[in-house]
Amino acid sequence: MMLDELLQQPLPQLLKERPYVRDFFAAMGIPLPSKGQRLGQVIDAVPAEQLTEFGLDRQELMTQFAEFVKQMEQFKAGAAQPVRTVTILGGCDKAGQPEEIQLELTVGDVVCVVGPTGSGKSRLLADIECLAQGDTPSGRRILLDGEPADESARLAGETRLVAQLSQNMNFVMDLSVQEFIALHAESRLVDDIDGAIEQVFATAVDLAGEPFTLATPVTALSGGQSRALMIADVACLSASPIVLIDEIENAGVDRRRALELLVKQEKIVLMATHDPILALSGHRRLVIKNGGIAAVIETSDEERRGLEQLNVLDRKLAELRDQVRQGRRISFDLDLFLS
Numbered sequence: 001m002m003l004d005e006l007l008q009q010p011l012p013q014l015l016k017e018r019p020y021v022r023d024f025f026a027a028m029g030i031p032l033p034s035k036g037q038r039l040g041q042v043i044d045a046v047p048a049e050q051l052t053e054f055g056l057d058r059q060e061l062m063t064q065f066a067e068f069v070k071q072m073e074q075f076k077a078g079a080a081q082p083v084r085t086v087t088i089l090g091g092c093d094k095a096g097q098p099e100e101i102q103l104e105l106t107v108g109d110v111v112c113v114v115g116p117t118g119s120g121k122s123r124l125l126a127d128i129e130c131l132a133q134g135d136t137p138s139g140r141r142i143l144l145d146g147e148p149a150d151e152s153a154r155l156a157g158e159t160r161l162v163a164q165l166s167q168n169m170n171f172v173m174d175l176s177v178q179e180f181i182a183l184h185a186e187s188r189l190v191d192d193i194d195g196a197i198e199q200v201f202a203t204a205v206d207l208a209g210e211p212f213t214l215a216t217p218v219t220a221l222s223g224g225q226s227r228a229l230m231i232a233d234v235a236c237l238s239a240s241p242i243v244l245i246d247e248i249e250n251a252g253v254d255r256r257r258a259l260e261l262l263v264k265q266e267k268i269v270l271m272a273t274h275d276p277i278l279a280l281s282g283h284r285r286l287v288i289k290n291g292g293i294a295a296v297i298e299t300s301d302e303e304r305r306g307l308e309q310l311n312v313l314d315r316k317l318a319e320l321r322d323q324v325r326q327g328r329r330i331s332f333d334l335d336l337f338l339s
């Protein structure tokens, strides 16, 4: 859109389509009213002395504004261009032995990372997060769509390409759930903020099990609710094609639903886990030993059949957990339980 058209657009429409415009003017102490005028009129009304404080005249302000809008739109277009494959090129294990592996992951893949404590699961996730180029302790290299990531992608990596759901999710901000989602939606340049709030909130409540409201302060959410909000946020709002998850099993959320949700969004999901249900929900498991990928196990048909039984068992256990939570006495027949 040309600068002239932007200047002539009614402000409510302009701010709805491009919420970031408000930030540009706020940085110069120029508040934008939410109704009435057009941007051109607001700019005309700014005293010349105020612009001089920023070393600008009206023409220069327009030029900088046009450049800002161009960059933001390019940024949005870049975010919409998804990565289809991630390739892990082996480095060395902790003993310096070569890790003979070249592994390609495609969108929709769910890959579990398994191995004993200290074996290097988090290292592998971290290598992917920073799009390693032989410059981490493992010496691994990560390719996106077959190419090494360029420096700008690496620097922006955490925000653009990789979303991470880690074990510790403590909110420190004094925001309501609604404000939190709105803030994220704005920072990700989402056009329909209200729609995003509705979608993320509904998804989070669904995952969390115990209800909360849009007005609930994020600091008052339980661990499970916080985690559900973060998962919904990543699934619905993040343009990042790669999602790394550390230990979802202790999160107090419906973990199967969380996984289904992420897979539906065409993400590449990598998950460090010890949970057999999650491990078998993946397409394959990377077995980490002494810092290296020692084996890749494809989930077999037999394992998938086992997963169905495990799910039955898991639902029964969830019922029992619920009874404990409600302070009821627990009695069950193990044979019936397993039948």
Ligand SMILES: Nc1ncnc2c1ncn2[C@@H]1O[C@H](COP(=O)(O)OP(=O)(O)OP(=O)(O)O)[C@@H](O)[C@H]1O
Pocket: 092, 093, 094, 115, 116, 117, 118, 119, 120, 121, 122, 123, 124, 137, 138, 139, 290, 291, 292
């Ligand atoms: N290939 C490697 N080369 C050198 N150091 C490595 C390698 N892989 C992992 N390490 C180092 O080993 C240590 C343990 O690794 P890491 O924290 O990734 O293990 P983990 O499997 O995630 O453990 P936990 O299950 O306890 O979270 C870290 O200091 C990590 O940097």
